Amino acid sequence: MKTYGDLSPSPRTIMTPGPVEVDPRVLRAMSFPILGQFDPEFTGLMNETMEMLRHLFQTHNQWAYPVDGTSRSGIEAVLTSVIEPGDKVLIPIYGRFGYLLWEIAERCGAEVVTIEKEWGQVFDPREIIEAMDREHPAIVAIVHGETSTGRIQPLSELGAACRERDILLIVDAVATIGGVEVKTDEWMLDAVIGGTQKCLSVPSGMSPITYNDRIEAKVLRRKKIERGLRDKSASPAAPGRTIQSNYLDLSQLQDYWSPARLNHHTEATSMLYALREGLRIALLEGLEPRFRRHLLHERALVAGLAAMGLDFYGDPDCKMPVVTCIEIPAGIDGESVRSMLLEQFGIEIASSFGPLKGKIWRIGTMGYSCNKKNVLHLLGALEAVLIRHRADVHAGSAVQAALDVYADQL
Amino acid sequence: MKTYGDLSPSPRTIMTPGPVEVDPRVLRAMSFPILGQFDPEFTGLMNETMEMLRHLFQTHNQWAYPVDGTSRSGIEAVLTSVIEPGDKVLIPIYGRFGYLLWEIAERCGAEVVTIEKEWGQVFDPREIIEAMDREHPAIVAIVHGETSTGRIQPLSELGAACRERDILLIVDAVATIGGVEVKTDEWMLDAVIGGTQKCLSVPSGMSPITYNDRIEAKVLRRKKIERGLRDKSASPAAPGRTIQSNYLDLSQLQDYWSPARLNHHTEATSMLYALREGLRIALLEGLEPRFRRHLLHERALVAGLAAMGLDFYGDPDCKMPVVTCIEIPAGIDGESVRSMLLEQFGIEIASSFGPLKGKIWRIGTMGYSCNKKNVLHLLGALEAVLIRHRADVHAGSAVQAALDVYADQL
Numbered sequence: 001m002k003t004y005g006d007l008s009p010s011p012r013t014i015m016t017p018g019p020v021e022v023d024p025r026v027l028r029a030m031s032f033p034i035l036g037q038f039d040p041e042f043t044g045l046m047n048e049t050m051e052m053l054r055h056l057f058q059t060h061n062q063w064a065y066p067v068d069g070t071s072r073s074g075i076e077a078v079l080t081s082v083i084e085p086g087d088k089v090l091i092p093i094y095g096r097f098g099y100l101l102w103e104i105a106e107r108c109g110a111e112v113v114t115i116e117k118e119w120g121q122v123f124d125p126r127e128i129i130e131a132m133d134r135e136h137p138a139i140v141a142i143v144h145g146e147t148s149t150g151r152i153q154p155l156s157e158l159g160a161a162c163r164e165r166d167i168l169l170i171v172d173a174v175a176t177i178g179g180v181e182v183k184t185d186e187w188m189l190d191a192v193i194g195g196t197q198k199c200l201s202v203p204s205g206m207s208p209i210t211y212n213d214r215i216e217a218k219v220l221r222r223k224k225i226e227r228g229l230r231d232k233s234a235s236p237a238a239p240g241r242t243i244q245s246n247y248l249d250l251s252q253l254q255d256y257w258s259p260a261r262l263n264h265h266t267e268a269t270s271m272l273y274a275l276r277e278g279l280r281i282a283l284l285e286g287l288e289p290r291f292r293r294h295l296l297h298e299r300a301l302v303a304g305l306a307a308m309g310l311d312f313y314g315d316p317d318c319k320m321p322v323v324t325c326i327e328i329p330a331g332i333d334g335e336s337v338r339s340m341l342l343e344q345f346g347i348e349i350a351s352s353f354g355p356l357k358g359k360i361w362r363i364g365t366m367g368y369s370c371n372k373k374n375v376l377h378l379l380g381a382l383e384a385v386l387i388r389h390r391a392d393v394h395a396g397s398a399v400q401a402a403l404d405v406y407a408d409q410l
Numbered sequence: 411m412k413t414y415g416d417l418s419p420s421p422r423t424i425m426t427p428g429p430v431e432v433d434p435r436v437l438r439a440m441s442f443p444i445l446g447q448f449d450p451e452f453t454g455l456m457n458e459t460m461e462m463l464r465h466l467f468q469t470h471n472q473w474a475y476p477v478d479g480t481s482r483s484g485i486e487a488v489l490t491s492v493i494e495p496g497d498k499v500l501i502p503i504y505g506r507f508g509y510l511l512w513e514i515a516e517r518c519g520a521e522v523v524t525i526e527k528e529w530g531q532v533f534d535p536r537e538i539i540e541a542m543d544r545e546h547p548a549i550v551a552i553v554h555g556e557t558s559t560g561r562i563q564p565l566s567e568l569g570a571a572c573r574e575r576d577i578l579l580i581v582d583a584v585a586t587i588g589g590v591e592v593k594t595d596e597w598m599l600d601a602v603i604g605g606t607q608k609c610l611s612v613p614s615g616m617s618p619i620t621y622n623d624r625i626e627a628k629v630l631r632r633k634k635i636e637r638g639l640r641d642k643s644a645s646p647a648a649p650g651r652t653i654q655s656n657y658l659d660l661s662q663l664q665d666y667w668s669p670a671r672l673n674h675h676t677e678a679t680s681m682l683y684a685l686r687e688g689l690r691i692a693l694l695e696g697l698e699p700r701f702r703r704h705l706l707h708e709r710a711l712v713a714g715l716a717a718m719g720l721d722f723y724g725d726p727d728c729k730m731p732v733v734t735c736i737e738i739p740a741g742i743d744g745e746s747v748r749s750m751l752l753e754q755f756g757i758e759i760a761s762s763f764g765p766l767k768g769k770i771w772r773i774g775t776m777g778y779s780c781n782k783k784n785v786l787h788l789l790g791a792l793e794a795v796l797i798r799h800r801a802d803v804h805a806g807s808a809v810q811a812a813l814d815v816y817a818d819q820l
Contacts, residue, residue, distance in 0.1 A: 001465065004458055004690045007439050007683055014446055019676055022444050029417050030440035030680055034432050034613055036424055036758045048414055055411065068615060069479040069657060070675040076657045103637040104656045197676055203444055205478060205615055205678030227513040244654050246514045247479060247486045263763070265480040266429055266607055268615030270440055271681065273417055280414045348446045353673070 012342075013369070015378050016350040017147035017175060017323045017362050019197035019204050020369035022274075026202050029277035034269040038261060045276055046267065050257065052279035056177065056287070057192055057210040059184035064210040065257040066275055067248065068268045071174040071195040074207025076104050077248035078170055078191045081219045083139065084241055085109030090137035090167075092128050094153065095119055095146030096353045097172060105141060108244070113137065119149045119355060120314035125157040132165055139168045145176035147198075148353050150325035150362060151318045152180065159188025168214060174198065177208070178282050179294045179322045179366055184210055191215045199294070199322060201367030202278035205271045211250070219243075223251035226264075294321050297365045297375050300405040304379040305363075307401035308386070309394045313360045322370070324363045325352070329391050334358055337385050345381040375402055422752075423779070425788050426760040427557035427585060427733045427772050429607035429614050430779035432684075436612050439687035444679040448671060455686055456677065460667065462689035466587060466697070467602055467620040469594035474620040475667040476685055477658065478678045481584040481605040484617025486514050487658035488580055488601045491629045493549060494651055495519030500547035500577075502538050504563065505529055505556030506763045507582060515551060518654070523547065529559045529765060530724035535567040542575055549578045555586035557608075558763050560735035560772060561728045562590065569598025578624060584608065587618070588692050589704045589732040589776055594620055601625045609704070609732060611777030612688035615681045621660070629653075633661040636674075704731050707775045707785050710815040714789040715773075717811035718796070718803045723770045732780070734773045735762070739801050744768055747795050755791040785812055 014021045035042035046065075053064035067074040079101070083089060089110040091101050094117040105112050115131045117123055132140065140162055145152045155171060162169040170191045173182045177192075179199025184192050191211035197204035211219075222241045243249045247265065255262035282290060298321045305312070305326055313325035328334040334351060338361070341347045350362040365375065379398040386393045424431045445452035456475075463474035477484040489511070493499060499520040501511050504527040515522050525541045527533055542550065550572055555562045565581060572579040580601045583592045587602075589609025594602050601621035607614035621629075632651045653659045657675070665672035692700060708731045715722070715736055723735035738744040744761060748771070751757045760772040775785065789808040796803045 001693065002461070004462065004686075004693070007442055007455075007687055009442050009445050009455075009683075010451055011443065012445055012449065014444070016446055019444060019447060019679060022680070024443075027441045027443065027680075031437045032417055032419050033421065033434075033437065034424070034429060035419050035422055036426055037429060037614075039422065039752065039758060041420055045417075045419075051412070052414065069483060070678060072675045073479060073483075073657045076655065080655070099637040100656075106637075107652065107654050107656055197679075203678060203680040204447075204676040205681050227509040227516075242517065244517050245486065245490075245658075246510075246517055247483045248655075248657070265482045266614040268480060268613060268681075269429060269607075270432070270437075270613040270684070271615050271678075273419075274680070276414075277417055283411065283414070342449065348449060 011346055013347040013374050013377055015363050016348050017364040020201055020364055020366045022203055023201045023281055023368040026274050026277045029273040030270045037267050049276045052283055053208050055283055057184045059210050061210045061212050063254055066206040066208045070204050071207045074193040074209045075172055077250055078193055079104050080108050080245050080248050081243050081250035083108040083110045088137040089139045089141055090131055090135055091141050092123050094122050096148035097143045097146055101141045122151050122153045122318040129161045137167055141170040144171050144173040145320045147175045147323050150314055150320045150323040152320040156187050163188050199366045200278045202274045206275050219250045294370050297370045300402040301365055301375050303405045304398035304402035307397040308383055322366045325360045327360055332389050332391050337389055340385045341381055347378055347381050421756055423757040423784050423787055425773050426758055427774040430611055430774055430776045432613055433611045433691055433778040436684050436687045439683040440680045442683055447677050459686045462693055463618050465693055467594045469620050471620045471622050473664055476616040476618045480614050481617045484603040484619045485582055487660055488603055489514050490518050490655050490658055491653050491660035492625055493518040493520045498547040499549045499551055500541055500545055501551050502533050504532050506558035507553045507556055511551045532561050532563045532728040539571045551580040554581050554583040555730045557585045557733050560724055560730045560733040562730040566597050573598050591701055609776045610688045612684045616685050629660045704780055707780045710812040711775055711785050713815045714808035714812035717807040718793055732776045735770045737770055742799050742801050747799055750795045751791055757788055757791050
């Protein structure tokens with residue numbers, strides 16, 4: 001049989017919109033021996049993780065815990081637990097991940113209505129509110145930060161509008177949580193899904209979520225005690241209303257995360273260690289300083305790219321601070337540039353999806369990857385690679401411009 | 411704000427039927443810096459993982475990859491992708507995890523028929539075949555090793571019987587894979603779901619699965635290209651046949667694991683490192699020697715427990731080699747014994763579920779936890795704790811009996 005070598009991944013500077021470099025303290029946390037899932041020491045760590053998630057989401061919600069799967073599992077857990085077949089769901093779409101919400105909502109049996117914005121822009125909140133008044137949805141589901149286009153949708157007015165109309169507001173904050181302000185309570189967001197592998201700098205594999213009593217009430221109306229755990233005489237939920245997934249059923253997940261610890265899955269121990277450590281690091285830094293750090297390095301990156309002579313993609317008024325999209329210069333093979341960056345310099349940046357494929361590059365400044373060393377290395381390397389590709393760039397300017405931004409900070 | 415301490419889990423000897431201790435080489439693997447999900451070096455590691463999974467499952471199936479979630483996610487991925495609403499599914503149940511199959515199949519819209527065996531026993535294959543001929547199901551779903559009762563269901567005759575009747579056979583081998591023979595191809599199992607946190611000694615958080623062309627054909631008939639990735643003119647799958655989950659949709663997952671690498675989720679990098687390392691270690695040891703190691707330590711454990719004077723639960727002819735169930739002696743508080751073992755000796759054993767709660771203890775000898783040191787420590791500690799609880803045990807005999815088993819091996 002073929003033998004397989006020791007794991008020995010090459011060092012990488014990861015400047016994509018996720019996954020990004022993992023904080024070494026988080027990597028270390030995953031190397032600790034595991035505890036059993038019902039060991040009081042482990043359930044104590046689970047409870048601490050819930051507390052820290054409440055801080056991260058800026059919420060007093062009782063429920064704030066991770067779903068054991070990648071970010072998409074958290075989105076599906078919320079949608080499949082909340083949406084009953086026939087529920088009208090309004091999805092404002094301004095990039096690829098809005099389509100994912102549509103896709104999942106449709107599989108939950110929703111009657112989906114969408115409004116779409118040209119990619120590179122976001123909605124004026126009034127446009128969404130008008131659609132609510134026209135369509136009378138039960139639920140609005142929307143992406144906070146669209147990594148596919150690098151745009152961020154203002155949410156602060158939507159929550160109140162939904163509350164007034166008795167609409168549930170579900171927000172995909174996978175790409176923003178921990179890097180950009182997400183004020184769950186103040187903005188009146190009913191459910192928020194976060195990601196680990198972006199601004200939290202924890203590996204992919206868990207999806208932290210939070211939701212309030214309005215969401216919980218709907219979920220509990222659909223609750224069904226699992227066969228094998230329930231009393232034989234207990235009746236299941238009303239037919240047709242039952243949550244179609246067992247693995248992603250929030251009514252069961254919250255029982256597992258409650259003091260009752262009703263057995264569901266076996267919690268992913270090492271990922272929980274990683275998430276707890278990632279949260280601890282984020283809260284030690286402080287959310288506000290952390291958001292400011294992301295803004296600083298974005299400013300340096302943008303200054304450098306502009307000095308190089310590159311053009312930015314999308315409406316600057318709604319640019320995501322943690323993702324910077326640049327247009328691939330005419331005549332340049334975007335994938336060849338990306339490959340050379342990776343192979344020669346060990347630096348990864350991203351391309352994009354659908355209509356933007358081959359048109360833009362996307363550079364992330366997220367979490368642990370969002371630091372001065374990475375920004376300066378990337379600017380120098382990108383310039384060298386573009387010169388190698390005979391692109392017309394202002395040689396020598398990019399790194400200087402970024403250094404100026406950093407110097408102004410002192 | 412409250413400050414949270416450094417992660418510092420207490421050392422544990424974990425002798426439950428999972429999760430069990432993780433091999434230190436696997437813990438180390440998770441501490442390596444991550445690679446991007448489409449970095450050729452990472453997709454190379456994904457491909458190696460698929461190759462090694464084929465060895466583990468003893469199959470030539472093209473498809474053998476992990477689902478990013480705990481074992482339950484792998485079970486649900488297979489069931490929800492294969493079962494169409496109205497499909498008749500036969501589930502032979504002989505413990506708690508058979509109920510889980512029922513639970514999940516029902517949520518997929520299956521018409522479930524069950525046959526049940528008193529807990530502590532398994533089915534004569536003829537009983538299952540008779541039920542097939544009576545019920546004419548489209549699918550049979552069955553647990554290979556029931557950790558709730560410590561029994562193992564012989565499967566070798568079922569595959570051929572299903573094949574003759576054009577029935578799909580889906581097997582939950584979460585608790586047996588890597589510790590006990592699971593011959594996917596020879597036994598003609600159509601889909602098999604494995605677990606990481608048991609005999610593979612990898613943390614919980616991934617579920618390796620394999621399936622053959624018969625399963626794939628059914629899944630592909632239900633395939634729907636994801637919105638946001640598909641051409642606007644492409645039509646979705648026929649209504650009513652679409653797979654109800656996006657996250658657990660095998661038709662999409664296999665595209666992600668294929669050379670096309672069609673974007674689905676962001677692969678859980680560190681867990682993939684862990685699984686790859688766990689597989690590498692299992693194959694380095696060799697499957698046959700590994701199964702023999704599990705049998706040796708089971709023999710030593712059983713000899714020790716018998717010498718102590720404890721009674722075993724369940725039919726010995728179908729005992730799972732990696733789980734040993736013992737009856738809690740009359741008058742002894744089982745939970746008090748478990749707590750003292752954990753608090754004083756740092757050793758964890760398990761209780762059980764439903765009708766067996768408070769009646770039996772379950773001791774796992776799985777993966778890295780399945781070693782001489784652990785067996786001897788456990789026997790000594792359990793004896794001491796039982797004496798402390800004034801149980802009537804043959805003091806001093808258990809460890810000696812186990813040592814005799816080990817001595818005979820030399």
